[in-house]
Amino acid sequence: MTAQFVTIYGVEWDWTSGGSTRGKRTDAAASFGDPSPAVNNGSGSSPFDGKMPWSGMVKETRAGGVEVKEPKYWFKWTKTGKKLKLQIADGPVAGFSVDPVNRDRGDGLGELDYSYIGRYHCASGYKSTTGAAQQVNITRSQARTGIHNLGANFWQMDFAQFWYVNMLFLVEFADWNGERIGRGCSTNGSKMNNGQTDAMGYHTGTTAASRDSYGFTQYRNIEGWWDNVYDWMDGCYYNNNGLNVISNPNNFSDSANGTPVGTPSSGYPSDFTIPTASGLEWALFPSAANGSQTTYVPDYWFFNGRYPCLYHGGNYNQNQNHGPFYINYNNASNTNDNIGCRILAEPQANPPFGSRGSSPFLYRTVDRTALAEEKPTGHSLVHFGPGLALEHPAALERL
Numbered sequence: 001m002t003a004q005f006v007t008i009y010g011v012e013w014d015w016t017s018g019g020s021t022r023g024k025r026t027d028a029a030a031s032f033g034d035p036s037p038a039v040n041n042g043s044g045s046s047p048f049d050g051k052m053p054w055s056g057m058v059k060e061t062r063a064g065g066v067e068v069k070e071p072k073y074w075f076k077w078t079k080t081g082k083k084l085k086l087q088i089a090d091g092p093v094a095g096f097s098v099d100p101v102n103r104d105r106g107d108g109l110g111e112l113d114y115s116y117i118g119r120y121h122c123a124s125g126y127k128s129t130t131g132a133a134q135q136v137n138i139t140r141s142q143a144r145t146g147i148h149n150l151g152a153n154f155w156q157m158d159f160a161q162f163w164y165v166n167m168l169f170l171v172e173f174a175d176w177n178g179e180r181i182g183r184g185c186s187t188n189g190s191k192m193n194n195g196q197t198d199a200m201g202y203h204t205g206t207t208a209a210s211r212d213s214y215g216f217t218q219y220r221n222i223e224g225w226w227d228n229v230y231d232w233m234d235g236c237y238y239n240n241n242g243l244n245v246i247s248n249p250n251n252f253s254d255s256a257n258g259t260p261v262g263t264p265s266s267g268y269p270s271d272f273t274i275p276t277a278s279g280l281e282w283a284l285f286p287s288a289a290n291g292s293q294t295t296y297v298p299d300y301w302f303f304n305g306r307y308p309c310l311y312h313g314g315n316y317n318q319n320q321n322h323g324p325f326y327i328n329y330n331n332a333s334n335t336n337d338n339i340g341c342r343i344l345a346e347p348q349a350n351p352p353f354g355s356r357g358s359s360p361f362l363y364r365t366v367d368r369t370a371l372a373e374e375k376p377t378g379h380s381l382v383h384f385g386p387g388l389a390l391e392h393p394a395a396l397e398r399l
Contacts, residue, residue, distance in 0.1 A: 006091035007051070011174045015082040019270060019295035021177040023170075027087060035172060037181045038205025041197070046204070048172045052090040053099075057168075057203070057220040059119055064150055064343045065128035067116040068221045072102040075167055077274045077281060084272060088171045099167070100160035100282040101344070106248040109153075109346060117161055118343035120194040120223050121231060126150060126341070130195035134340040139333060140232040140309040143341035144252055150343075155249040157342040158235030162312055163282050166324050169219060176297040178323035182206025182217040184227035186316035191338070192216070197223045214318045226299075226314035226323050229340040237308040238329055245275075245283045249344070254308050254332045265289040266304070269297040269325070299323035307331050311339050 010026035025032055035046035048054040056071035074089040074096040089096055097103065102112040118128030122135045126146040138146070144156045173180045181204060186192065196207055196216035208215025219225050235246045237254055244258025251257040261275040267289025275283050286301050300321040307329040314322030315338040330336075 004091050006089050008087050008089045009171050010087040011171050012085040021175050023174045025174050038200050038202040040209050041200045044202035044205050059221050064345050066119040068119050070115045072113050073099045101164045116345040121340040133193050134229045136337045136340050137335045143232045153346040155344040156234040157344045161344050182211050183214045184217045184314045185214045185318045187215050191316040229315050229338050230311040230313050231342045233310045233312050238305050240305045243285050264303040269301050293320050297325050299325035302328045
């Protein structure tokens with residue numbers, strides 16, 4: 001067997017006697033300094049640059065437009081009293097779980113090595129397109145259908161993707177405050193076309209002249225996570241049982257197929273519950289709301305069991321209660337010019353060039369001589385092109 005070296009990065013908040021948004025770095029991140037995101041479309045830096053999974057969040061032009069790759073990672077939440085700790089690993093670790101997006105979601109694809117998120121809010125035609133106005137004035141179910149019409153493995157951004165991105169943000173910035181990047185919303189209180197951060201010289205930052213000013217933002221190449229328009233958020237709904245979470249994208253619904261995880265506290269979160277439902281350990285929700293715009297989690301989280309459809313982020317109206325953790329609700333028939341949507345794509349939605357059709361498999365060659373001598377080479381060759389003679393079905397590895 002080949003040894004795999006795994007690195008764990010962590011952050012912990014101790015809210016026993018205070019409510020700082022800022023946490024303490026742990027594990028391999030303990031000695032890291034703070035990231036320096038771009039300001040005014042300039043350059044930036046982060047101690048997490050070059051480290052997976054952060055470094056793997058690259059832009060790719062695919063069937064859904066410009067998308068950002070989401071590599072698999074492993075995570076663990078731990079809560080002891082008022083202490084809350086998050087750890088992210090770049091490989092499998094005992095007691096850790098696969099991230100919310102790439103885990104086996106029961107959709108027949110199994111565990112994935114990576115998925116994708118739209119770089120931009122969806123434009124007309126539901127693709128992630130620069131220079132275009134956002135697709136708005138749609139219900140959540142209309143957005144769900146419009147995105148899924150792009151292909152069998154295109155889905156609407158969901159609660160799992162919300163936490164996938166935000167857990168990476170939390171460990172990288174050791175902070176619940178998105179203003180460590182910028183205030184977002186918009187530069188002048190007006191909606192602008194996609195692509196406002198295209199000229200930025202770094203993958204994370206703000207177009208504003210300072211982080212304390214409103215402007216368009218991006219995090220790890222994802223533009224508008226809390227500005228321009230909100231995004232409808234699928235894979236979840238509210239009812240009298242509280243928050244319900246849907247794992248399988250095939251079952252996305254405004255009112256059914258979910259697993260109840262608990263009832264969120266409405267307001268600025270000051271504590272969280274880690275769900276105990278198997279496979280949903282990532283789906284945290286606020287269990288107390290005694291925070292503010294400067295303490296604990298400075299983004300508002302609204303709950304009302306009569307309104308099932310959730311959306312998140314921020315819009316062009318300048319308000320500091322917006323941010324990466326902002327969540328609000330509406331009814332199933334609601335449409336608004338400040339609510340758009342975003343793509344969640346699984347890799348089978350656009351097979352790599354040269355792969356065989358839309359097969360959800362990779363073809364992997366194995367050095368059988370080395371295996372016979374019990375001297376593994378430590379690597380294998382992933383082959384995307386035609387002409388590979390398969391030795392055995394075991395040589396097929398699902399993405």
